[in-house]
Amino acid sequence: MKFARIFVLAIAVAAGFVAFRMVMMSSGTPEPEVTQAHVVEQKNAEVLVAGKDILLGGKLSPADLSWAPWPEDALPNGAVLKKGSPGALEEYSGQIARAPIFAGEPIRPERLINTDKGFMSAILPKGKRAIAVSVEAETTAGGFILPGDKVDLILTRKSDRGATSETFLENVRVLAIDTTTAGEQDQKNLSPKRTATLELTLSESEVVAQSQQVGTISLALRSALDSEDDADEDNSRRRGVSYVKYGVTSQAGE
Numbered sequence: 132m133k134f135a136r137i138f139v140l141a142i143a144v145a146a147g148f149v150a151f152r153m154v155m156m157s158s159g160t161p162e163p164e165v166t167q168a169h170v171v172e173q174k175n176a177e178v179l180v181a182g183k184d185i186l187l188g189g190k191l192s193p194a195d196l197s198w199a200p201w202p203e204d205a206l207p208n209g210a211v212l213k214k215g216s217p218g219a220l221e222e223y224s225g226q227i228a229r230a231p232i233f234a235g236e237p238i239r240p241e242r243l244i245n246t247d248k249g250f251m252s253a254i255l256p257k258g259k260r261a262i263a264v265s266v267e268a269e270t271t272a273g274g275f276i277l278p279g280d281k282v283d284l285i286l287t288r289k290s291d292r293g294a295t296s297e298t299f300l301e302n303v304r305v306l307a308i309d310t311t312t313a314g315e316q317d318q319k320n321l322s323p324k325r326t327a328t329l330e331l332t333l334s335e336s337e338v339v340a341q342s343q344q345v346g347t348i349s350l351a352l353r354s355a356l357d358s359e360d361d362a363d364e365d366n367s368r369r370r371g372v373s374y375v376k377y378g379v380t381s382q383a384g385e
Contacts, residue, residue, distance in 0.1 A: 173202055174202070174203045174204075175200040175201060175202055175203060176200070176201055176202075176203050176206060176212055176213070176214065177198045177199070177200060177201075177212065177213035177214065178198065178199055178200075178201040178206065178207075178210050178211065178212060178213070178237050179196055179197075179198060179210070179211035179212075179213070179216070179219045179220075179223070179237065179238045180196070180197060180198070180199045180234075180235055180236060180237050180238060181195060181196065181197075181232045181233065181234055181235065181236050181238060182194065182195055182196055182197040182234065183195060183234045184231070184232070184233055184234050185228045185231065185232040185233075186228065186231055187228060187229070187230060187231050187254070187279075188227060188228060188250045188253070188254060189227070189228045190225060190226070190227055190228075191223055191224055191225065191226050191227075191228065191243070192224055192225075193220045193221065193224050196219070196220050196223065196224075196238065198213050199235070201237070207237045207239070208239075209237075209239040209240065209241060210237040210238075210239065211223075211237070211238055211239075211240065219238075223238065223240075223243060225245070226243040226244060226245045227243065227244050227245075227246065227250065227253045227254070228242065228243060229242050229243065229244050229253070229254050230242050251306065251307070251328070254306070255306075255330065256330075258332065259330050259331065259332065260330075260331050260332065260333055260335075260336045261306055261328050261329070261330060261331075262328070262329055262331055262336045262339055262340065263326045263327070263328050263329075264284075264326065264327045264328075264329060264339060264343065264348050264350075265326055265343070265348075266325060266326070266327050266348065266349070266350060275352060276305060276308070276327070276350055276352050277305070277308065278305055278306060278307050278308055279304070279305065280304075280305050280352060280353070281302050281303060281304055281305070281353045281357075282303055282305060282329075282350040282351055282352055282353060283298050283300065283301045283302070283303070283350070283351040283353060284298065284299055284300040284301075284303060284329075284339065284342075284348055284349075284350065284351075285297065285298050285299075285348070285349045285350075285351055286299050286342045286345070286346050286347070286348055286349075287346050287347045287348075287349065288345055288346035289346070296349075298351070299338065299342065300331075300335055300338065300339070302353060302357070303329050303330065303331060303335075304329070304330040305327055305328070305329060305330075305350070306328045306329065306330050307327070307328040308325050308326070308327055308328075309325045309326055327350060
């Protein structure tokens with residue numbers, strides 16, 4: 132009797148196993164397919180870049196330049212390509228940097244100038260003039276005004292009735308302090324009594340020249356947020372400084 136029960140139990144287990152296999156086979160679960168990602172080959176172009184940091188006013192040499200691969204779909208505007216200018220290393224040698232260029236940065240012709248004239252005249256924008264103003268540390272924000280900063284010019288005049296001060300030019304770029312430019316300010320010590328070279332228009336230069344004869348000029352440092360090129364103030368609204376030109380008395384900005 133026991134043997135019969137064991138036999139029936141074995142048949143039941145075998146039937147259950149067969150049923151389980153049939154259910155799994157009928158479910159049709161597909162085996163996962165292995166797909167291989169399609170690799171897109173990146174196309175590069177040879178771009179002229181700075182081989183090392185180039186300071187403002189630095190004269191380029193072939194050793195300062197090199198070719199570097201650059202993705203063609205991310206080429207900077209104005210970049211110099213080897214396929215278009217294979218002789219660029221010699222072509223741009225001797226040109227002057229009008230702005231600092233950092234190592235690995237693409238060389239852009241608009242940031243260079245090809246001239247045999249002096250450095251200061253090379254970096255001056257067209258239509259601008261450079262004029263020197265005698266200043267002291269206490270009239271230059273405690274000496275914290277450096278080349279490249281933008282300032283407002285304040286004229287102080289003394290009389291028997293006391294002293295008066297007025298701002299007569301705004302958002303003026305400082306080109307140099309003494310003989311130190313923006314690219315050299317970490318390499319030279321600035322003296323307490325100094326000369327600030329400012330970037331002005333011709334008419335503004337005349338106002339500054341006469342203002343130095345009638346009083347003391349102080350430089351007020353502007354915030355970096357107020358010193359962008361597109362934040363230029365209309366200096367014509369400042370009319371507190373009178374000056375004489377060809378015998379005619381005018382106001383600053385006229």
